[in-house]
Amino acid sequence: MTLVFPRESLSVFPKHLTPDYRSTVKRTPSKPLIIVPQTLSELTGPVYGHDAVQEGDADLTKQHKGEPLGERIIVHGHVLDEDKRPVPDTLVEIWQANACGRYVHNVDQHPAPLDPNFTGAGRTVTDSKGYYRFITVKPGAYPWGNHHNAWRPNHIHFSVFGHSFLSRLVTQMYFPGDCLFPFDPIFNSVTDEKARQRMISKFDLENTIPDWALCFRFDIVLRGREATPQDTDKH
Amino acid sequence: MSEITPSQTVGPFFAYGLAPHSRCDWKPSDVYDWKETAGANLVTPDASGTKIRIEGQVLDGDGLPINDAMLEIWQADAQGRYAHPRDSGTRPNTKFMGFGRSATDKSGTYSFDTIKPGSVPGPNGKAQAPHIVFCIFSRGMLRQIHTRLYFSDEAANASDPILTLVPADRRGTLVAHKEMRGELPVYRFDIRVQGENETVFFDI
Numbered sequence: 001m002t003l004v005f006p007r008e009s010l011s012v013f014p015k016h017l018t019p020d021y022r023s024t025v026k027r028t029p030s031k032p033l034i035i036v037p038q039t040l041s042e043l044t045g046p047v048y049g050h051d052a053v054q055e056g057d058a059d060l061t062k063q064h065k066g067e068p069l070g071e072r073i074i075v076h077g078h079v080l081d082e083d084k085r086p087v088p089d090t091l092v093e094i095w096q097a098n099a100c101g102r103y104v105h106n107v108d109q110h111p112a113p114l115d116p117n118f119t120g121a122g123r124t125v126t127d128s129k130g131y132y133r134f135i136t137v138k139p140g141a142y143p144w145g146n147h148h149n150a151w152r153p154n155h156i157h158f159s160v161f162g163h164s165f166l167s168r169l170v171t172q173m174y175f176p177g178d179c180l181f182p183f184d185p186i187f188n189s190v191t192d193e194k195a196r197q198r199m200i201s202k203f204d205l206e207n208t209i210p211d212w213a214l215c216f217r218f219d220i221v222l223r224g225r226e227a228t229p230q231d232t233d234k235h
Numbered sequence: 236m237s238e239i240t241p242s243q244t245v246g247p248f249f250a251y252g253l254a255p256h257s258r259c260d261w262k263p264s265d266v267y268d269w270k271e272t273a274g275a276n277l278v279t280p281d282a283s284g285t286k287i288r289i290e291g292q293v294l295d296g297d298g299l300p301i302n303d304a305m306l307e308i309w310q311a312d313a314q315g316r317y318a319h320p321r322d323s324g325t326r327p328n329t330k331f332m333g334f335g336r337s338a339t340d341k342s343g344t345y346s347f348d349t350i351k352p353g354s355v356p357g358p359n360g361k362a363q364a365p366h367i368v369f370c371i372f373s374r375g376m377l378r379q380i381h382t383r384l385y386f387s388d389e390a391a392n393a394s395d396p397i398l399t400l401v402p403a404d405r406r407g408t409l410v411a412h413k414e415m416r417g418e419l420p421v422y423r424f425d426i427r428v429q430g431e432n433e434t435v436f437f438d439i
Contacts, residue, residue, distance in 0.1 A: 012236070012241050013242045014377035016378065021377065026299075027295050027375030029428060035437075036438070037358045038439055041366065041383075159249075186243060189377050198238070221239045
C-alpha cells in the first residue's frame with residue numbers, strides 16, 4: 001500500500017489568516033507559501049517510539065489520589081485515512097480544561113477552581129483497528145479575550161500523527177448541540193458546514209455505560225489515501 | 236470535497252500535555268507526569284554521527300517572541316536513513332527515532348539536541364542536502380506551518396532540489412548558522428513567522 005497526500009485534501013482546513021480570531025493577525029505568514037514536491041522527508045514521519053505510553057495514561061480520572069469532579073465521560077473512536085482504512089499504532093494525545101472550564105496551565109487565570117484530582121492530559125496508541133478510548137470528565141466552557149463576552153464551546157484538544165508528517169493533525173473535538181457554536185471564531189474558521197460537523201463528536205448511547213458514564217464517539221480522518229494507477233504514473 | 240478532519244489551533248495550554256518535559260516555563264509542578272515519548276533531546280546512546288544543538292527564537296509579525304509555540308522536528312540519522320517503513324534502507328542505530336518536540340519558553344526560545352542528519356534522496360533520484368523538517372504550532376495558528384532547516388556549512392545547499400525552488404533572496408531564512416560552543420556545534424535558527432525577513436514556509 002502506497003499512500004499519497006494530495007494538497008486538495010487540505011481544502012477544508014481553516015485559512016491561516018482568519019481575522020475574527022485575532023491572534024492569527026500577527027502569527028501567520030504574510031508571504032505566499034512556496035509549493036514544493038513531497039520528498040522522503042515529508043512522506044515519512046514518527047511511527048515508532050511510543051513505548052513510553054502506559055495504559056493508565058488514557059484514563060484521566062485516575063491520575064491522582066481521588067476522582068475529579070464533573071461529568072464522567074468516555075470518548076472513543078477510530079483514526080482513519082481518507083479511504084476510511086484504520087490507522088493502527090498511532091499516537092493520540094489529548095488535553096482539556098476541567099469540568100469548571102479551567103486548565104491547570106499557569107497562564108490560565110480564569111477565576112474558576114482548579115481540581116486537585118484532575119490534570120486534563122491523556123494519551124494512548126490506537127490498536128490494530130485504529131481504535132482509541134479515553135475516560136475523562138466533560139470540560140467546561142470558559143471565557144477568553146478575543147472579543148467582548150467571548151466564550152469557547154466545550155472542547156477537547158486532540159493531537160494525532162498518522163502515517164507521515166503530512167498526516168499530522170492537531171484539532172479540537174466539540175460536543176453535540178453546543179449553544180456557543182455560532183459565536184466561536186475558532187470553530188467557524190472552518191467554513192465548510194460538513195467539515196465543521198466532523199469536529200463534533202456524536203452522543204453514543206450504545207456504548208454509554210449504565211449508571212456510570214455517557215459516551216461520545218469521535219472518528220478522526222487523516223490526510224492520505226491509496227495511490228490510484230494515475231497517481232503512480234505521476235511519481 | 237475532502238473528508239478529512241479539519242485542523243484547529245493548538246491553543247495556549249498544550250504544554251502540560253504535549254511537552255511536559257520541555258523547556259517551557261509554564262508547567263505547574265503538581266500535574267500527572269508521564270514518561271517522555273518525544274522531547275527536545277533526540278540523541279540516543281547508539282546514534283552515530285556528530286552531536287549538535289539547534290537553538291532559536293520564534294517571533295511574530297511585530298518581532299515579539301512567541302512564548303507559547305510548539306516545534307516538532309523530523310530528520311534522518313547521520314547515514315541519511317529515516318526510521319520509517321517507507322525508507323527501505325537498514326539503520327545501524329535502531330533506537331534513533333529522528334523526532335523531537337520543544338515548546339518555547341518566555342523568551343520565545345526553543346532548542347533541540349540531536350545528531351546532524353545525512354543526505355537523503357530527493358525527487359528524481361537527486362540527493363537532498365542535509366536538512367531537518369520543522370513543523371510549528373501555536374495559539375493564533377489554526378493549522379501548523381512547515382519549514383526546513385539547512386546547515387550553513389553544507390556546500391550541497393547550492394544544488395538542493397527544494398532550496399533551489401525558493402527565491403534566492405529568501406533562501407537565507409532557511410539556513411542555520413554554526414558557532415562552536417566549546418566542542419559542541421550550535422546552529423542558530425530563528426523563525427520569523429511574519430514580517431521583515433519572514434521565514435520561508437512550504438505548501439506541501
